[in-house]
Amino acid sequence: MTVDTAPRLERLTRSLPSMLADLETLVRCESPTGDPSATSRCADAVAELGIRLLRSHPQRLEHGGAAQLRWRFGRGDRVLLLGHLDTVWPLGGSDALDGATVLITTDEEVGSSAARTLIQDEARRNQAVLVLEASADGGAHAEGEHVLASSMPERAALLAELVADLAGARP
Structure with missing residues (x-):
């Protein structure tokens, strides 16, 4: 059975500007865990998006002095989708993203042969590189002075360090 994906792709393409606007809303809504007013503002933003996109109002719950949102759909409790809105x-x-580059390639699964020189050029331009998918061996890959963490714990630790450095939270 062949599935015609063209209509779905067309719908997603038409929706791209609004999806990017929604993403920008969420990215710009800073919500440090320890700041209840900031997390409350972010909960408001997430609730507004949810109401529009899901056509359903969330329950707003206050637990531990912080705003929580919960949507329930249908009957019964089959699946819990768990997310968070604190940063x-x-x-x-978020101003720390000034100077960041995001590079998305299309041939990583086959060794990045087409994008290799582009990746290397971009890596040389930047002070640090964070690769979001592990190498085939599961180990770190060194490229000049850049070390690319490839295991999930390595990536999480590196990302935390980079965000802290960029945000000026560490000396």
Whole structure:
């Protein structure tokens, strides 16, 4: 059976500007864990998006002095989708993305032969590189002075360090 994906792709393409606007809303809504007013503002933003996109109002719950949101759909309790709306950086920390480059390639699964020189050129331009998918061996890959962490714990630790450095949270 062949599935015609063209209509779905067309719908997603038409929706791209609004999806990017929604993403920008969420990215700009800083919500450090320890700042109840900031997390409350972020909960408001997430609730507004949820109401529009899911056509359902969330329950707003206060637990531990912080705003929580819960949507329930249908009958019964079959699946819990768990997410969070607090950020790892302090207020003003999203400004730390100034100077960041995001590179998305299309041939990583086959060794990045087409994008290799582009990746290497971009890596040389930047002070640090964070690769979001592990190498085939599961180990770190060194490229000049850049070490690319490839295991999930290595990536999480490196990302936390980079965010802290960029946000000025560490000396």
